[in-house]
Amino acid sequence: xxxxxxxxxxxxxxxxxxxxxxxxxxxxxxxxxxxxxxxxxxxxxxxxxxxxxxxxxxxxxxxxxxxxxxxxxxxxxxxxxxxxxxxxxxxxxxxxxxxxxxxxxxxxxxxxxxxx
Amino acid sequence: xxxxxxxxxxxxxxxxxxxxxxxxxxxxxxxxxxxxxxxxxxxxxxxxxxxxxxxxxxxxxxxxxxxxxxxxxxxxxxxxxxxxxxxxxxxxxxxxxxxxxxxxxxxxxx
Numbered sequence: 001x002x003x004x005x006x007x008x009x010x011x012x013x014x015x016x017x018x019x020x021x022x023x024x025x026x027x028x029x030x031x032x033x034x035x036x037x038x039x040x041x042x043x044x045x046x047x048x049x050x051x052x053x054x055x056x057x058x059x060x061x062x063x064x065x066x067x068x069x070x071x072x073x074x075x076x077x078x079x080x081x082x083x084x085x086x087x088x089x090x091x092x093x094x095x096x097x098x099x100x101x102x103x104x105x106x107x108x109x110x111x112x113x114x115x116x
Numbered sequence: 117x118x119x120x121x122x123x124x125x126x127x128x129x130x131x132x133x134x135x136x137x138x139x140x141x142x143x144x145x146x147x148x149x150x151x152x153x154x155x156x157x158x159x160x161x162x163x164x165x166x167x168x169x170x171x172x173x174x175x176x177x178x179x180x181x182x183x184x185x186x187x188x189x190x191x192x193x194x195x196x197x198x199x200x201x202x203x204x205x206x207x208x209x210x211x212x213x214x215x216x217x218x219x220x221x222x223x224x225x226x
Contacts, residue, residue, distance in 0.1 A: 004159070033213065042122075042205050042216030043160065056213065091159055102148040102167070105214060107159035 002026075004108035006092050012114045013082055020078045021111045025094030032075050033105060034067055035091040036060065043091055043107075049075060050097065082115045089113075118143040120208050122217025129196050130225055137220045139206035140188045146208040149182060149189045154203045154219070163204075164191070196224045 005024040013019050025032045030051050035043035046065070047057045051072035061067075064082075069075040079086055089112050093105040119142040129135050141149075147168035152160035166173045166180045166189065173180050177196075182189040189208075193200055201224045207214040 040218070042120075042207075042218050043214075045213045045215070048213060093159075102209065104150060104162045104165060107152075107161070109157070109159045 004092055004094055004106055006090075006108035006111050008111055009109065010112045010114075012116065015082055015084060015115055017082055018078065018080045019082060019113065020076055021090055021092075021113075023075045023077070023092030023108060025074070025092070026106055029094035029096045029106070030072065031095045031097055031103070032069055033093040033095075034075070034077050035093065035107075037089040037091055037110070038087075046077075079113075082113075084115045087113055087115045118146060118208055118210070118215040120206060120215050120217040122206050122220060124220060125218065126221045126223070128223045128225065131196060131198060133196055135193045135196055135200070135222055135224075137191045137204055137206070137222075138188060139190070139208075139217050140186075141208040141215075142187070143208070143210060144184075144187065145210040148209050149180070150207050150214070151180060151191050152205045152207065152216075154205065160205055193222075196222075198224050198226050200224050 007022045033048040034046040037043045045058050049069040064080045067077045089110040091110045093107045095103040095105050122139045150165035153163045154160045177194045179192040203219045203221050205219050206217045
Protein backbone atom coordinates (compact mmCIF):
# COMPACT_ATOMS: atom_id res chain seq x y z
CA UNK A 1 0.00 0.00 0.00
CA UNK A 2 1.82 3.06 -1.26
CA UNK A 3 -0.98 5.46 -0.38
CA UNK A 4 -2.68 8.11 -2.50
CA UNK A 5 -0.22 10.08 -4.61
CA UNK A 6 -0.82 13.59 -5.95
CA UNK A 7 1.23 15.58 -8.42
CA UNK A 8 2.39 18.31 -8.36
CA UNK A 9 2.64 19.21 -4.68
CA UNK A 10 2.66 22.91 -5.44
CA UNK A 11 1.53 24.92 -8.45
CA UNK A 12 1.82 28.67 -8.96
CA UNK A 13 0.02 30.07 -11.97
CA UNK A 14 -1.11 33.37 -13.34
CA UNK A 15 -4.79 34.25 -13.47
CA UNK A 16 -6.37 33.05 -16.69
CA UNK A 17 -4.05 30.10 -17.20
CA UNK A 18 -5.18 26.48 -17.22
CA UNK A 19 -3.83 23.96 -14.71
CA UNK A 20 -4.11 20.19 -14.40
CA UNK A 21 -3.53 18.03 -11.33
CA UNK A 22 -3.09 14.28 -11.18
CA UNK A 23 -4.11 11.76 -8.53
CA UNK A 24 -3.07 8.13 -8.29
CA UNK A 25 -5.32 6.28 -5.81
CA UNK A 26 -4.53 3.21 -3.75
CA UNK A 27 -4.44 0.46 -6.37
CA UNK A 28 -7.30 -1.70 -5.09
CA UNK A 29 -9.64 1.25 -4.45
CA UNK A 30 -12.40 1.77 -6.99
CA UNK A 31 -13.74 5.06 -5.60
CA UNK A 32 -11.89 8.33 -6.06
CA UNK A 33 -12.79 11.73 -4.63
CA UNK A 34 -11.66 15.31 -5.13
CA UNK A 35 -11.96 17.80 -2.29
CA UNK A 36 -10.88 21.43 -1.97
CA UNK A 37 -9.55 22.94 1.25
CA UNK A 38 -8.98 26.63 1.95
CA UNK A 39 -7.12 28.05 4.94
CA UNK A 40 -8.92 27.48 8.21
CA UNK A 41 -11.63 25.32 6.66
CA UNK A 42 -12.40 21.66 6.41
CA UNK A 43 -12.22 19.84 3.08
CA UNK A 44 -15.17 20.57 0.77
CA UNK A 45 -16.42 17.90 -1.61
CA UNK A 46 -16.02 18.57 -5.33
CA UNK A 47 -16.69 15.30 -7.17
CA UNK A 48 -16.32 11.54 -7.01
CA UNK A 49 -15.86 8.56 -9.32
CA UNK A 50 -16.77 4.93 -9.01
CA UNK A 51 -14.38 3.22 -11.39
CA UNK A 52 -14.46 5.44 -14.50
CA UNK A 53 -17.95 6.86 -13.93
CA UNK A 54 -18.30 10.33 -12.41
CA UNK A 55 -21.28 9.81 -10.08
CA UNK A 56 -21.62 13.06 -8.19
CA UNK A 57 -20.56 16.67 -8.61
CA UNK A 58 -20.85 19.48 -6.08
CA UNK A 59 -22.34 22.81 -7.07
CA UNK A 60 -18.88 24.16 -6.11
CA UNK A 61 -17.61 22.57 -9.30
CA UNK A 62 -18.14 25.36 -11.82
CA UNK A 63 -17.99 24.74 -15.56
CA UNK A 64 -14.32 25.81 -15.49
CA UNK A 65 -13.54 22.62 -13.58
CA UNK A 66 -13.44 19.20 -15.20
CA UNK A 67 -12.37 15.88 -13.79
CA UNK A 68 -11.68 12.61 -15.54
CA UNK A 69 -10.77 9.10 -14.55
CA UNK A 70 -9.99 7.16 -17.71
CA UNK A 71 -9.97 3.38 -17.28
CA UNK A 72 -10.86 3.76 -13.63
CA UNK A 73 -7.28 4.24 -12.49
CA UNK A 74 -5.64 7.66 -12.02
CA UNK A 75 -7.66 10.86 -12.19
CA UNK A 76 -7.01 14.38 -13.42
CA UNK A 77 -8.61 17.63 -12.30
CA UNK A 78 -8.34 20.54 -14.73
CA UNK A 79 -9.16 24.14 -13.96
CA UNK A 80 -9.53 26.42 -16.95
CA UNK A 81 -9.12 30.20 -16.88
CA UNK A 82 -7.97 30.17 -13.27
CA UNK A 83 -9.14 32.90 -10.88
CA UNK A 84 -7.59 34.06 -7.62
CA UNK A 85 -10.49 32.46 -5.77
CA UNK A 86 -9.31 29.08 -7.03
CA UNK A 87 -6.26 29.31 -4.76
CA UNK A 88 -6.60 26.38 -2.35
CA UNK A 89 -5.33 22.92 -1.49
CA UNK A 90 -6.84 20.29 -3.80
CA UNK A 91 -7.07 16.95 -2.06
CA UNK A 92 -7.64 13.57 -3.63
CA UNK A 93 -8.92 10.58 -1.67
CA UNK A 94 -9.78 6.99 -2.47
CA UNK A 95 -11.84 4.22 -0.90
CA UNK A 96 -13.25 0.82 -1.71
CA UNK A 97 -16.90 -0.17 -2.09
CA UNK A 98 -15.93 -3.81 -1.55
CA UNK A 99 -15.90 -3.24 2.22
CA UNK A 100 -19.23 -3.73 3.97
CA UNK A 101 -20.93 -0.55 5.08
CA UNK A 102 -18.85 2.61 4.75
CA UNK A 103 -15.19 2.47 3.71
CA UNK A 104 -12.85 5.15 5.13
CA UNK A 105 -11.38 7.75 2.80
CA UNK A 106 -7.61 7.74 2.41
CA UNK A 107 -6.28 11.16 1.46
CA UNK A 108 -3.21 12.20 -0.48
CA UNK A 109 -1.06 15.13 0.63
CA UNK A 110 -2.75 17.47 -1.83
CA UNK A 111 -1.74 19.94 -4.50
CA UNK A 112 -1.47 23.51 -3.29
CA UNK A 113 -2.56 25.94 -6.01
CA UNK A 114 -1.65 29.62 -5.87
CA UNK A 115 -3.18 31.90 -8.52
CA UNK A 116 -1.41 35.26 -8.82
CA UNK B 117 -27.62 18.48 2.75
CA UNK B 118 -25.58 17.66 5.81
CA UNK B 119 -24.17 20.44 8.00
CA UNK B 120 -21.43 19.69 10.55
CA UNK B 121 -20.53 22.15 13.31
CA UNK B 122 -17.30 21.67 15.26
CA UNK B 123 -15.96 23.37 18.38
CA UNK B 124 -13.77 24.68 19.76
CA UNK B 125 -11.81 26.11 16.86
CA UNK B 126 -8.62 26.12 18.95
CA UNK B 127 -7.71 24.14 22.06
CA UNK B 128 -4.55 24.54 24.14
CA UNK B 129 -3.65 21.94 26.76
CA UNK B 130 -0.65 20.94 28.81
CA UNK B 131 1.07 17.66 28.06
CA UNK B 132 -0.68 14.87 29.95
CA UNK B 133 -4.05 16.62 30.06
CA UNK B 134 -7.14 15.39 28.23
CA UNK B 135 -8.65 17.10 25.20
CA UNK B 136 -12.26 16.96 24.03
CA UNK B 137 -13.56 18.13 20.66
CA UNK B 138 -17.28 18.21 19.94
CA UNK B 139 -19.31 18.07 16.74
CA UNK B 140 -22.98 18.27 15.86
CA UNK B 141 -24.63 17.23 12.62
CA UNK B 142 -27.94 18.05 11.02
CA UNK B 143 -28.96 15.05 8.89
CA UNK B 144 -30.57 12.32 10.99
CA UNK B 145 -29.83 9.86 8.17
CA UNK B 146 -26.07 10.16 8.77
CA UNK B 147 -24.65 6.91 10.07
CA UNK B 148 -20.85 7.11 9.76
CA UNK B 149 -18.65 9.54 11.70
CA UNK B 150 -14.88 9.58 11.13
CA UNK B 151 -12.26 11.80 12.71
CA UNK B 152 -9.19 12.98 10.82
CA UNK B 153 -5.89 14.48 11.97
CA UNK B 154 -4.10 16.88 9.64
CA UNK B 155 -0.51 17.94 10.15
CA UNK B 156 1.04 20.92 8.41
CA UNK B 157 1.60 20.28 4.71
CA UNK B 158 -0.11 16.89 4.75
CA UNK B 159 -3.49 15.49 3.86
CA UNK B 160 -6.01 14.45 6.54
CA UNK B 161 -5.31 11.07 8.13
CA UNK B 162 -8.06 8.91 9.61
CA UNK B 163 -7.51 8.33 13.33
CA UNK B 164 -10.79 6.75 14.43
CA UNK B 165 -14.34 6.29 13.17
CA UNK B 166 -17.67 5.20 14.56
CA UNK B 167 -20.81 3.83 12.99
CA UNK B 168 -24.30 4.55 14.17
CA UNK B 169 -24.89 1.09 15.64
CA UNK B 170 -22.44 1.77 18.50
CA UNK B 171 -22.28 4.54 21.07
CA UNK B 172 -18.57 4.51 21.88
CA UNK B 173 -15.31 3.29 20.43
CA UNK B 174 -11.83 3.39 21.91
CA UNK B 175 -8.35 2.95 20.46
CA UNK B 176 -5.56 3.38 23.01
CA UNK B 177 -5.56 7.09 24.03
CA UNK B 178 -8.33 8.05 21.61
CA UNK B 179 -12.06 7.52 22.06
CA UNK B 180 -15.15 8.69 20.21
CA UNK B 181 -18.68 8.86 21.57
CA UNK B 182 -21.90 9.21 19.58
CA UNK B 183 -25.33 10.39 20.69
CA UNK B 184 -27.69 9.84 17.75
CA UNK B 185 -30.70 11.28 19.57
CA UNK B 186 -28.95 14.60 20.15
CA UNK B 187 -27.03 14.34 16.86
CA UNK B 188 -23.63 14.97 18.35
CA UNK B 189 -20.36 13.11 18.62
CA UNK B 190 -17.11 13.83 20.42
CA UNK B 191 -13.42 12.99 20.23
CA UNK B 192 -11.57 12.38 23.50
CA UNK B 193 -7.76 12.28 23.66
CA UNK B 194 -6.24 11.30 27.00
CA UNK B 195 -2.65 11.78 28.19
CA UNK B 196 -1.94 14.24 25.40
CA UNK B 197 1.56 14.44 23.96
CA UNK B 198 3.25 17.22 21.93
CA UNK B 199 2.98 15.04 18.81
CA UNK B 200 -0.82 15.21 19.15
CA UNK B 201 -0.58 18.87 18.10
CA UNK B 202 -2.41 19.16 14.78
CA UNK B 203 -5.75 20.16 13.27
CA UNK B 204 -8.54 17.67 13.90
CA UNK B 205 -11.62 17.36 11.69
CA UNK B 206 -14.88 15.57 12.34
CA UNK B 207 -17.07 14.43 9.46
CA UNK B 208 -20.43 12.80 8.86
CA UNK B 209 -22.19 10.96 6.06
CA UNK B 210 -25.24 8.91 5.29
CA UNK B 211 -24.96 7.14 1.96
CA UNK B 212 -23.33 9.97 0.09
CA UNK B 213 -20.08 11.88 0.48
CA UNK B 214 -18.40 13.07 3.67
CA UNK B 215 -19.19 16.52 5.06
CA UNK B 216 -16.43 17.93 7.25
CA UNK B 217 -16.43 20.35 10.16
CA UNK B 218 -14.17 23.42 10.07
CA UNK B 219 -11.52 21.87 12.25
CA UNK B 220 -9.99 22.27 15.71
CA UNK B 221 -6.36 23.28 16.12
CA UNK B 222 -5.01 21.36 19.11
CA UNK B 223 -1.82 22.70 20.72
CA UNK B 224 -0.16 20.50 23.34
CA UNK B 225 2.51 22.33 25.34
CA UNK B 226 5.36 20.33 26.92
